[in-house]
Amino acid sequence: MIFENLSDKLQNALGKLTGKGKLTEKDIDAAMREVKLALLEADVNYKVVKDFVKKIKERALGAEVMESLTPGQHVIKIVNEELTDLMGKSEEKIQFSSKPPTVIILCGLQGAGKTTHAGKLAHLLTKQNKKPLLVAGDIYRPAAIKQLQVVGGNVNVPVFTLGDQISPVEIAKKGVEEAKRLGRDVVLIDTAGRLHIDSDLMQELKDIESAVSPDEILLVVDAMTGQDAVNVAETFSSELGVTGIVLTKLDGDARGGAALSIRSVTQKPIKYIGVGEKMDELEPFHPDRMASRILGMGDVLSFIEKAQNAIDEKKAKELEEKFRSQSYNLHDFLDQLEQMKSLGPLEDLLAMVPGMDSKALKGINIGEKDINRIQAMIQSMTHEERDHPEIINNSRKKRIAKGAGVTTSQLNKLLKQFKDTKKLMKQMGGMQKKMKKKGNPFGGGFPFFK
Helix, strand or coil, X not given: CCCHHHHHHHHHHHHHHHCCCCCCHHHHHHHHHHHHHHHHHCCCCHHHHHHHHHHHHHHHCCHHHHCCCCHHHHHHHHHHHHHXXXXXXXXXXXXXXXXXXXXXXXXXXXXXXXXXXXXXXXXXXXXXXXXXXXXXXXXXXXXXXXXHHHHHHHCCCCEECCCCCCCHHHHHHHHHHHHHHHCCCEEEEEECCCCCCCHHHHHHHHHHHHHHCCCEEEEEEEHHHCHHHHHHHHHHHHHCCCCEEEEECHHHCCCCHHHHHHHHHHCCCEEEEECCCCCCCEEECCHHHHHHHHCCCCCHHHHHHHHHHHCCHHHHHHHHHHHHHCCCCHHHHHHHHHHHHXXXXXXXXXXXXXXXXXXXXXXXXXXXXXXHHHHHHHHCCCHHHHHCHXXXXXXXXXXXHHHHCCCHHHHHHHHHHHHXXXXXXXHHHHHHHHHHHCCCCCCCCCHHHC
């Protein structure tokens, strides 16, 4: 899970305050020491930590908190607000040009993931009804152009290249001209990286910036490098007109130092975060939602957005009807698992639900191998067995297990999972009817099936 270590420590430190009827300055000091230590261990910039803790302490000692009936909850509210403020208050979107094409330069050090994230961003923009063109401006790294062509092919976005013998400045200019000719409304220029910041890299980027007058310059940095990522961002921002940050590999960063420091140090917003290796695992960055997730308050809006993007509406309505009529069967169970798979790791998904215990979620996952195994078991059943799993006796179990290449205990586990799911859906249906009577906005159907 994202920022797992930091999240656990902050929740533990602040959790000690919620059980107290009244807070003293000593209680707040003790909690702030733990918060400070948690942030420093997460590789958050020291000055950022110092200012952050000072602000929280000043607000926590105010009359609003000290005279409250629930002072501990007030402190958590303050921490949530200050965390949000630290990361940028609200989402900052791409500024699209009123006269297309919108020109976006992606820059950064080698290995940060520029080329892959150029493709991811192109894919995301395509879903927003934009028509991007990828421009191969890295002529130095072996196979960089080929990599961008492969990435572009994967997301069905055209790639403009003039090979590796023409200057990147000329390629960028010609790329913008090509976008105008083809009627593409966004140009994404993939530039060369270096293993470290050098004057040649900066000069080349400045020349490209002068040549194409970009609407956005997005700096791609690796979240797992912590304060190094912040230092890189600070240097690039001082040399170029950087308009935003793309923070990659956030799914592998359990600490969170870069995300919590980078806005405060550079004054540049985080616009996107890479949360996985797949081409659809790039998300707009919402500081308020991230703060809530760090403090264990969930992230319902992101949860709903993920579900709406991944779940087929027609199938969802059919499934809802089956839940209501109790005709839900193993065909539907398999279909549901495959749709869940497209939402990403179950552990990360459940972490977005408010009140979920992050420790209890560790290790919960349904991977591709599990889906394949379940699929093999269901396909080894007859149509009658799939429609009515209650008829599966011991002899049938042996036949099905043998056909699927699994043990009978694995088959028993599947049948129990199915039975439990069906039972849960029946309970949800009952809850839904009660909510409908009370005028609940989700009364007309499960919220993710709308």
